[in-house]
Amino acid sequence: MEYKRINQNDVKFLVSLCGSERVYVGESEINEDFSHDELGGIHQYPEVMIEIMSTEEVSSIMKYAYEQNIPVTPRGQGTGLVGAAVAMYGGIMLNFCKMNQILELDEENLTLTVEPGVLLMEISKYVEEHDLFYPPDPGEKSATIAGNINTNAGGMRAVKYGVTRDYVRGLEVVLPNGEIMEIGGKVVKNSSGYSLKDLIVGSEGTLAIVTKAILRLLPLPKKAISLLVPFPSLEMAIETVPKIIKSKVIPTAIEYMVRDVILASEEFLGMTFPDSSADAYLLLTFDGNSTEEIELAYDRVAHICLEAGALDVLISNTQERQDSIWKARGAFLEAIKATTTEMDECDVVVPRNRIAEFVKFADELQERCNVRIKGFGHAGDGNLHIYVLRDEMEADAWKAKLEEVFELMYAKSRELGGKVSGEHGIGYAKKPYLKESKGGAGMELLKNIKLAFDPKSLLNPGKVC
Numbered sequence: 001m002e003y004k005r006i007n008q009n010d011v012k013f014l015v016s017l018c019g020s021e022r023v024y025v026g027e028s029e030i031n032e033d034f035s036h037d038e039l040g041g042i043h044q045y046p047e048v049m050i051e052i053m054s055t056e057e058v059s060s061i062m063k064y065a066y067e068q069n070i071p072v073t074p075r076g077q078g079t080g081l082v083g084a085a086v087a088m089y090g091g092i093m094l095n096f097c098k099m100n101q102i103l104e105l106d107e108e109n110l111t112l113t114v115e116p117g118v119l120l121m122e123i124s125k126y127v128e129e130h131d132l133f134y135p136p137d138p139g140e141k142s143a144t145i146a147g148n149i150n151t152n153a154g155g156m157r158a159v160k161y162g163v164t165r166d167y168v169r170g171l172e173v174v175l176p177n178g179e180i181m182e183i184g185g186k187v188v189k190n191s192s193g194y195s196l197k198d199l200i201v202g203s204e205g206t207l208a209i210v211t212k213a214i215l216r217l218l219p220l221p222k223k224a225i226s227l228l229v230p231f232p233s234l235e236m237a238i239e240t241v242p243k244i245i246k247s248k249v250i251p252t253a254i255e256y257m258v259r260d261v262i263l264a265s266e267e268f269l270g271m272t273f274p275d276s277s278a279d280a281y282l283l284l285t286f287d288g289n290s291t292e293e294i295e296l297a298y299d300r301v302a303h304i305c306l307e308a309g310a311l312d313v314l315i316s317n318t319q320e321r322q323d324s325i326w327k328a329r330g331a332f333l334e335a336i337k338a339t340t341t342e343m344d345e346c347d348v349v350v351p352r353n354r355i356a357e358f359v360k361f362a363d364e365l366q367e368r369c370n371v372r373i374k375g376f377g378h379a380g381d382g383n384l385h386i387y388v389l390r391d392e393m394e395a396d397a398w399k400a401k402l403e404e405v406f407e408l409m410y411a412k413s414r415e416l417g418g419k420v421s422g423e424h425g426i427g428y429a430k431k432p433y434l435k436e437s438k439g440g441a442g443m444e445l446l447k448n449i450k451l452a453f454d455p456k457s458l459l460n461p462g463k464v465c
Contacts, residue, residue: 001089002069003089004068004069005047013064017057018050018051022051023048025048026045026047029049034075036086037078037080037081037084038079041083045087046073047090048091048092048093051095051097071091071460072093072094073094074096074209074210075095075096076143077142079143080427082427082428082430083429084204085427088461091458099115099117100117100118100122102122103115105126110216111169111186111214111216111217112132112215118144120141132218134215134218135157135161136154136161138154139329149201150202150210153423155378156329159254163423165198165202167217168197169215170214171197171214172210172212172213174211180211183197184197206450221289225316226285226322226325227285227298227302228274229281229283229302229314232280232309233280234280236280236309237310238359239308244284245352247300249297251297253285253378256355256379258281259276259279261336265331265335268334269328342398343389347420348422349382349422351417352382354417358412358413369405369408371401372389372391373405378422406433431465443465447465450464
């Protein structure tokens with residue numbers, strides 16, 4: 001695809017629209033952070049970066065870009081891991097971090113209306129002050145809500161509450177031609193034709209730009225208690241998960257972790273985890289409206305874990321202990337990152353009863369491929385985060401090693417009935433593996449959907465399909 005390069009006339013128009021203080025031109029003005037995302041493996045600067053303040057600005061910019069054939073990349077906090085917010089073809093980057101207002105709390109309809117740059121942690125804090133609850137809980141709390149919507153983020157509470165898509169009631173979006181469109185709304189049920197809203201959610205900014213979101217809320221559970229369950233081996237821990245699910249007791253979260261990742265997190269945070277003596281752990285959380293209700297649930301699960309070979313069941317029934325555990329869990333990605341020079345992630349999701357098989361396979365790849373591999377994940381929903389570490393490898397060796405390991409892991413995922421990504425998306429980095437997973441007919445459908453929304457392929461080009 002041939003795109004127009006930005007010239008002085010384009011810059012002049014953008015400055016006339018947004019003001020010179022919010023328009024940054026070239027590498028000398030654009031901060032290096034905007035050339036990559038969280039993992040940093042893919043680098044490309046936009047030609048112009050604009051700090052967006054309104055839907056109307058987005059509409060005007062998109063109309064101009066559409067007429068001039070200029071690619072546009074929407075961007076939030078840049079916490080993604082697959083290059084989805086990197087401007088692969090230069091052009092214009094729209095930075096939504098300053099479009100960050102909470103617009104309305106509707107307690108009668110249990111909805112919250114927000115701008116795209118509002119942070120996940122701000123949403124959680126705001127609604128909890130009103131005894132309400134926004135369940136999606138990805139590990140990166142500093143991500144923007146539009147970023148979560150664009151990747152259909154899941155997180156640690158997905159096993160009980162579902163993922164971001166389940167909590168998006170309505171969207172305001174700007175289409176690639178600049179038209180502003182309202183999709184969905186505050187209604188609970190909607191069978192009015194194809195669900196355009198659900199196409200936008202998870203589309204990684206390739207179909208339309210989210211400028212407002214109406215989110216579904218729930219009443220805030222009154223109590224929450226976590227169990228930290230040490231096991232002699234990771235295999236024993238993972239094999240316990242289907243037994244917990246089969247018991248019909250649904251924890252809010254079921255996470256798995258291993259000792260060396262916990263130790264890395266302790267060092268990274270400068271704090272002590274409640275227990276780091278075992279090789280592997282399950283971390284479970286239960287919530288509800290009474291202590292008795294929660295105790296009934298976790299007592300049953302505790303017995304299942306002990307019967308399956310758990311070494312102990314540690315109950316985190318104080319806020320201080322609970323916070324320390326979940327703070328350590330939230331730092332796992334950064335802790336692993338701090339132990340190496342570069343890394344990349346395999347974000348597969350497999351059926352819950354095949355988790356143990358995949359984790360064991362990934363662990364064996366360390367010796368087979370002579371590379372360090374670390375991981376943790378959402379054992380309750382089969383979403384695994386497996387990281388391949390570069391350490392001191394030369395660039396060419398690292399590229400070859402990464403391709404070798406990823407080919408093996410994604411092939412194993414397909415063999416087990418899994419999918420390429422559970423919550424971090426495809427972006428630019430994982431496109432080859434999506435093609436292998438979807439097949440020709442599947443990829444053709446994706447391309448046709450993209451074409452229907454964006455016939456000139458101007459919006460976040462080079463991503464997904």
